[in-house]
Amino acid sequence: MPIDRVEPQYFGAGPALLPTDVLKQASADLINFNDIGLGIGEISHRSKDATKVIEDSKQHLKQLMSIPDDYEVFFIQGGGTTGFSSIASNMAAAYLGKTGEMAPGGYLVSGSWSEKAYEEAQRLHIPSKVLFNSKDFNENGKYQDIPEESLWEDKIKNSKFSYVYLCENETVHGIEWPSLPKCITERDDIELVADLSSDILSREIDVTKYGVIMAGAQKNIGLAGLTVYIIKKSILKNIEKATDEQLQEFGIPITPIASYYPTVVKNNSAYNTIPIFTLHVMDLVFKHLIAKGGVPAQQKENEKKAQLLYAALDSHSDFYNLPVAKRVRSNMNAVFTLKDSSLDEKFLKEAEAIKLIGLKGHRSVGGFRASIYNALSVQTVENLAKFISKFAEENA
C-alpha cells in the first residue's frame, strides 16, 4: 500500500493534525527503528535505544523552551485529566512538606478545562477554591472573557495558597490568557501551575514564572497517550518532605505511584512502562520544530494564521459572530457562529467540498471552531480565511 497523503486541511480540536513528515518517519520507525530490525514500539523501555528517546525528547524540549537547570522534565500517561488529579495531590503535598500547614489550591476558571481541574480537586477532597470564574463576569453566564486582574486580585491578597492553577488556552471556548497574571507571578510564595495542553510550543514563554507546566501531547506535540510535565526541582523536594501522617491529618490523598512526581523523576519517566512509540513521535515533532526555527518561528506563523482568520471573520461582522473578547481570543482555536444559524449546514458542506474539514464547534458551544495548531500551515489557514469571506459575501 502506498503510504502518503495530500496535506490535510483539518481544523479538529484534538487529537489534532501532525506534520506529515513526522508521521512518515514514525510510520517507518514503527516497523524498523534505526535499522535495529525491530520497531520502536517493541523494545524494552529500559533499553539503550528507548533511554536515548527519553533523553533526546527531554533535551529537545529543554532547548525549545529554554528550560533552566532547576527544572525537571518528565512524562506520565493519562492526559490532562490524570494531571488534574495528580496536580492537586502532589501540590497539596508539596505545600504541606514545605510549610507543615495546609492552604487551598486557587483556581482561575476561564473555561471548561480549568473548571474540570477544579472539580477534580474538590472531588478528591483536596482543599481548593475558585478565585474567579469568568462566567460570573459575563451577563449571559458564558465563557467569553477573562476578567482583568484588578477585578479579582483582592481575592489572593494576604491569603495563602498551596498553588494557583490556570489553563492557558481553553479549547472549547477559544479563550487564551494573553499573558500571565502579575498578581500571581509576582508572589514568591505562590507556585503557578499551568495547563499548556493546547498551546505548548505555540509561543515563547518564560518557564521561570511557573512552578509546574502540564501539557497533554495530542494538540501541538504528538499523539494522545503522554503528558509532559515541567516542574521546579524545589517542588519535588517539598512533595517528598510531606509525611504520611501529615497527609492523613489534612485529608490529602496519597498519589497513585505512577503519578507521584518524585518517583517518576527518579526513574527518568520509566518507573512503569513508558509508551516509547508515543514519546518518539513527540521527539520527532520537537526535532521538526527545531529544524524550522524553533518557537520564535512557529509563533510568528501562528500569529499570522490567527490574524488571517480573525481578520476574515471581523471584516464580515454582520455575518459572523465572535463571542470571545478580542483581548483573550485564542491563537489556537477560533470560535465563531453564523448570525443566521440556518446556514450552518451549508457552511460545513461547502467547506468540506473544498476539503476544509473538522470545523464543527464543540457540542456544548455549537457553531464553528477552527483549531489552528502548530501543524496547520499558513496556506491552509489562508484557504479557510478566503472561504469564510467568500461564503459571507455569497450568503449575506
Next chain:
Amino acid sequence: MPIDRVEPQYFGAGPALLPTDVLKQASADLINFNDIGLGIGEISHRSKDATKVIEDSKQHLKQLMSIPDDYEVFFIQGGGTTGFSSIASNMAAAYLGKTGEMAPGGYLVSGSWSEKAYEEAQRLHIPSKVLFNSKDFNENGKYQDIPEESLWEDKIKNSKFSYVYLCENETVHGIEWPSLPKCITERDDIELVADLSSDILSREIDVTKYGVIMAGAQKNIGLAGLTVYIIKKSILKNIEKATDEQLQEFGIPITPIASYYPTVVKNNSAYNTIPIFTLHVMDLVFKHLIAKGGVPAQQKENEKKAQLLYAALDSHSDFYNLPVAKRVRSNMNAVFTLKDSSLDEKFLKEAEAIKLIGLKGHRSVGGFRASIYNALSVQTVENLAKFISKFAEENA
C-alpha cells in the same frame, strides 16, 4: 524509505514483538486511515471513526475471550502499575458499597509483579494482606514455585476479603499459575482480580471465574500505553454505591477520575482522550488472532513453543539450570541459567550472531530469559531450541 523487515527473532520480555503484518497496517493507518485523508492518531476520540475503533476492539476481544454479557470491557492508560492503584481503591469501594463493611484485599504473591501490586495497596493505606508469598516456601528465599492450595487455603477459610488478587504470569521469574486456585474460585463471596498482562490471549480461560481482569497491552496485544479491563457489571454497581462518607470512615482514598471504573465505562473509555492509535493497533492484533483461528489455535502454538524450548533445556540439564518448578513453568517466559556462568557472554554473543536477540535475563534474576509471546513463531522458537542444544553440546 522502504518499510519492511526480516522477521525478528526477538525474545524481549516487553514491550514485545508484534506481528509484522499488524505493524505494516498500523504504519499505513498512521498516515491515512481508511482513506479519510488523516491518520488514525489525528482524529477526535469522539469521532465516528474513533468510536468504531473502540467498539470494534471491544467486540473482537469479547469474541476472542467469550466474554459474557454481564461483563464490561474498557481501556485505561497507565499500564499495570496504574492498575495496581486503581484496583485497590475501586475494589475496596466495591466491597464497601456492597456490604457497608470493610475487609482486606488478599494478595497471592508469586513474583515481583504481584508483590508490587500488594505494596501499592499498602502504600495507599488500603486494607490488604498477603495470603502467601511464594518466597517463604522456598529454602533459598527466591521465587521459584507457587505453593499448593493445601498449604495456604486455611488463610482464607472463614475470612472475608474485599477481593483476592493474583498475577497469572510473572514475567521476571518465569512463573505461571497452571490453573486458578479453587479455594478462591469456589467462594461466591470473593471477587478474583487477576493481572493477565503477560498471558492474555495466550490460552483459553473461563472469564466467569474472574471479577476483574486487568492486562497491559505491551506483551501479547499491542503497544505500551493502554490497559484492558474486563469487569463484572455487578462490581461496577457496587463501586458506585460506596458513599464519600463510607470511604472516609474506612480511609479508602477516592480514585482519580480517569481511573474510576464507573466513569470510564459510562463514557465508553473516552471520558478523557483515549490514545486511539494505540487502541487501533490492539484491534489489529485482535483481528490478526481471529484470522489465525482465535485463542485455541494460539494456545496450541504456544504449547508447542514452550515444549520445544523446555525440552531443549531439560535434555541438557547438566549444562542448563531451570530454577522454576515444572508445574508452574511459564509458557510465556522461560528463565534459565548456565551452570557455568563464565560462558554467559559467549552464549549471548553466539545467539546474537544468528539473530536470536533479547535473551538476557532480568537484572534482578540474571542468566537468561526467552519470552515467547504470541507474536513469536514456532519456527523462531525452534531456532532457539536448536541453538540451546548445540551450544550445550559444543561447550559441555
